Amino acid sequence: MLLYAEGDFFQVIEGHPDTVEELFKKISADERHGKVTVIIREPIAQRSFADWTMGYADLSAEEAESAIGVNDFFSKGNSLGDLTEGRAKKLLSAFKQGRWRSQIHGKKSPSATPARRESTSKPDAPAFSYAFQPIVNASTGNIFSYEALVRGPNNEPAGEVLGKLTGSDQYKFDEHSRTLAIEMAAKLGIDTRLNLNMMPRSIEFSSTALTSVVETAKEVGIEPNRIVLEILENEIINNVDRFREEVESYRIHGINFAIDDFGAGYAGLNLLADFQPDIIKLDMALVRGIESNGPRQAIVRGLTRTCMDLGIDIIAEGIETQDEFLWLRNEGVELFQGLLLAGPAFEQLAVSFSLPEQ
Template structure:
């Protein structure tokens, strides 16, 4: 893991004013709280490398995500979403992340995709982080009833050179109907399908169907929440090599896990505990 740590001055100045580029900015109140990030690797077992690091929001002292999200409301949603994007990129650059970084975003905080993305583009340029190494994924727990609007947002992000991902796929809010109109770059299978898939015929059938659809549409699949060797081996047998979960590495607060610290399987298929 890297050992460099951001200093207090590296926090986004959440109390500063933001230009009113769209209707959401002008109505947003100042946040009044700080947050930071932990990074969890998404591994590629085919190449034994780190494919990306997901930026997971945390409190300034490492408090869980809900400590932060409980302070987000309709009035500050836009400002929070914008601050998250900038800080995730800035921190990843400071930590020397050479792989992709995956950033959760709030679709309901996006008023005009072509306008709301400007701050992200400016942050990427300012910190020298290439847009093609930034993945935008719909944040876990965000329920989006307007599929066409979500597709519009993601399509604009793709146009700007970002990768796009649907998180929690199979949980019900961004299902097959969305894929009929828009194909993201990445699908992250919901943990409820991943957990215990090796022992559940129904989960296996559903998962196989989703993987085949994504393969035909040219969408990469990530198995999220992999915790056991048996879960890992099932997905490998189905041709899924991108995975994320405690079996490989836990989120690291203000750090990113490097490839030599991943619990890679040995030649027998047994997960190895990395040397710390």
């Protein structure tokens, strides 16, 4: 558990969940502590805060003296003396602004190690393949991730494949298709993140819905912290508690979670607080023509600020015009996906994209 006492310090509490909760109650009841805020209530040994990962600071007496009031959260145990003035200021600024990151870098935890994959029958599904569409970081000019999109064997639209599935076969296909996407991406030499779509109810139909992702990624040499599972906002609303319980242990291994089409449902802000995804993808209806739509602008501005405070990355998807791109870019959005930059490439990882001048 990570706590923040306003105007004072960050506090990490480690141990068995029941012990941590009991200690938290004592801290909250202590009159010496005021305005204690719970930032994260889950394993955080490998969480990242802005560009910095929590670690033990190796400070000399002089360094400690110069860092009075500063918490010892330094990347990989680097000492303050190893940081340039600019990077040190960036570190301090990240904490003073209350910015924290929710990305978890994989580290094995005995209590969360997934069981070996059970043998499950593959669905009687039509032949299918994948197209990969890049998600571009406009700040760096690099590809941030590729989203794997289901296609027919000859690049037919996803609807022609998914429309032939009914009942539980949908969930069997959901799991099977992700493993194939991971294997295909590895063969294509992916060196970025990989975004995969997931039906939350798959967890109810298969105990290996998540373990298969972790294990397949490791088998083909892709670090789990490069995997992003996308869940539609409308699909997760009725399963938040169950889904959160199921995915929490897999976050320790590095798996990232994103809410897709954010803003299309009715419980978006509650999901941000309860589920705390790593990424949200703005619903295309929100970004379409946003440069001239005041209400949409107000909504996206609010989401941008909220996500900054929560350490959640935003992807603007479905970008089709330069005006949409420039408005969102000016509001601080960095990650973009859409035909303006690059379309999906069938069974390929497109390395070229068109980034508008900023």
